[in-house]
Amino acid sequence: DAGVIQSPRHEVTEMGQEVTLRCKPISGHNSLFWYRQTMMRGLELLIYFNNNVPIDDSGMPEDRFSAKMPNASFSTLKIQPSEPRDSAVYFCASTPEDRGTDQPQHFGDGTRLSIL
């Protein structure tokens, strides 16, 4: 089992640029989550998908953020245009349960994003 794979591990870019973060969930997991972690706000859920369909995107901070899951093995989180306050570590997690109630979430190692 390869675990949840995120890319890139680090991203440094200038304000205003488009940023795309990628995630490959564990094979067979049908729920996928995007989180953001900062010192000030801790770990926050941005959006989660079940069977490739977005279920709850209430944590997405604003319209500059968008997420897609075109198939069961791939998801992207896009920020356009990026701003310095978007600097954070972004995690992807997956779980095999439809409702996610009885199975722990498995996390990737995250993407450390720095917007200059």
Place this chain on the structure above:
Amino acid sequence: KQEVTQIPAALSVPEGENLVLNCSFTDSAIYNLQWFRQDPGKGLTSLLLIQSSQREQTSGRLNASLDKSSGRSTLYIAASQPGDSATYLCAVPTGTASKLTFGTGTRLQVTL
């Protein structure tokens, strides 16, 4: 709105000590409670998941308890080792069953 608090924020203990990490939550209507470990530069690793109907779960030197009525959970680590040094987070599902609310974590350092 569910709020999850962890005390202490940081803890340093000598190797071999038994220790307790605390987690409290404001809304007791939870499906379960999870404890995670986060190493620097890494993602979270699930340690224990306690169902709302359970009072405790054990895994090796770790024991987690849950008291829903008082909105509290504790993570007990027996015979601590330097390899236990990490940040420990608790989390509860909020609203929809899959939406986790995390505590701010306890940063643990176990010294030789």
